[in-house]
Amino acid sequence: MSDAMEADQLQALAARAISRPLVTHIYTADPSAHVFEGAVYVYPSHDIDAGIPFNDDGDHFGMQDYHVLRMDSPEGEAVDCGVALHVDDVPWASRQMWAPDAACRDGRYYLYFPARDAAGTFRIGVATGERPEGPFSAEPEPIPGSYSIDPAVFGDADGAFYMYFGGLWGGQLQQYRDNVHDPDGREPDDDAPALGPKVARLTEDMTHFAETPREVAILDADGAPLRAGDHERRYFEAPWLHKYGGRYYLSYSTGNTHLLCYAIGDDPYGPFTFQGTILRPVVGWTTHHSIVEFGGRWWLYYHDSLLSGGVTHLRSVKVAPLQHDAAGRIATLDPYGG
Numbered sequence: 145m146s147d148a149m150e151a152d153q154l155q156a157l158a159a160r161a162i163s164r165p166l167v168t169h170i171y172t173a174d175p176s177a178h179v180f181e182g183a184v185y186v187y188p189s190h191d192i193d194a195g196i197p198f199n200d201d202g203d204h205f206g207m208q209d210y211h212v213l214r215m216d217s218p219e220g221e222a223v224d225c226g227v228a229l230h231v232d233d234v235p236w237a238s239r240q241m242w243a244p245d246a247a248c249r250d251g252r253y254y255l256y257f258p259a260r261d262a263a264g265t266f267r268i269g270v271a272t273g274e275r276p277e278g279p280f281s282a283e284p285e286p287i288p289g290s291y292s293i294d295p296a297v298f299g300d301a302d303g304a305f306y307m308y309f310g311g312l313w314g315g316q317l318q319q320y321r322d323n324v325h326d327p328d329g330r331e332p333d334d335d336a337p338a339l340g341p342k343v344a345r346l347t348e349d350m351t352h353f354a355e356t357p358r359e360v361a362i363l364d365a366d367g368a369p370l371r372a373g374d375h376e377r378r379y380f381e382a383p384w385l386h387k388y389g390g391r392y393y394l395s396y397s398t399g400n401t402h403l404l405c406y407a408i409g410d411d412p413y414g415p416f417t418f419q420g421t422i423l424r425p426v427v428g429w430t431t432h433h434s435i436v437e438f439g440g441r442w443w444l445y446y447h448d449s450l451l452s453g454g455v456t457h458l459r460s461v462k463v464a465p466l467q468h469d470a471a472g473r474i475a476t477l478d479p480y481g482g
């Protein structure tokens with residue numbers, strides 16, 4: 145959907161919206177939700193108007209810090225736990241604290257975040273803390289071998305943790321092939337296999353990749369890789385992994401077609417077979433989410449730009465119930481009840 149929306153259009157969408165912003169005193173986006181210590185902790189981007197003109201690289205997404213939100217339940221109120229980490233306290237980062245995620249191992253908490261380094265290249269950093277809400281103390285350097293944006297960390301039942309990451313265009317994923325950087329790199333030709341997110345297992349101390357990042361394959365129903373020109377289905381950004389019925393669900397944004405989609409596999413490394421749409425387009429260009437189980441039900445945390453009147457870099461996190469049917473398929477949601 146476009147940035148500029150008429151007041152009557154906005155009002156109509158607001159009336160039909162399936163959920164309300166978790167908080168309204170700040171703008172929040174890109175929610176990564178986890179259950180820690182019996183509560184839901186949401187790790188969002190903290191959107192601001194940094195006064196930077198719009199461009200295709202997303203420079204107007206000029207976020208500077210992270211606030212963590214706590215909810216006793218997805219149906220309850222969200223409490224802003226305050227600033228958990230600021231770009232000024234990250235030695236290697238220069239700007240654009242984009243979509244974060246968090247993990248807990250052995251009672252210690254880890255905040256993972258992308259930011260541009262001094263040269264303007266996106267890298268992924270980690271900061272550690274004693275509490276789910278922080279504060280977090282950043283490692284002096286980004287994770288060696290990391291690049292691009294949108295880290296999502298999945299802890300499997302066997303104790304292994306995996307980071308999924310990568311986002312196209314402003315997130316620079318198109319500049320990498322086999323983990324090698326080419327600043328002039330582009331998305332593959334339309335009939336070539338699409339780029340996938342990357343995945344790497346984390347070391348036991350949670351601060352490094354234990355292996356070289358691997359490409360994640362997303363296949364169609366015939367087992368063929370999705371094509372780069374298949375913009376309704378190909379991976380763009382915002383990976384998330386959840387496990388349901390013993391299978392691995394990779395969900396993600398299709399970017400310029402504004403869908404949240406999912407694919408299912410039998411291994412955290414994939415391959416994953418495309419299944420369908422989770423969420424139809426929201427108000428605002430970006431769509432980004434997480435999926436979490438709480439109280440025996442499943443929840444979709446997502447964002448839209450309704451509260452800001454459609455300003456694409458001023459978003460608000462929301463939450464809605466998510467249904468898996470008997471076969472494990474996820475029912476498609478319309479954010480405005482259509």
Ligand code: FUB
Binds near residue numbers: 242430
């Ligand atoms: O919030 C900045 C970027 O917008 C995120 O990293 C992307 O996933 C998109 O939501």
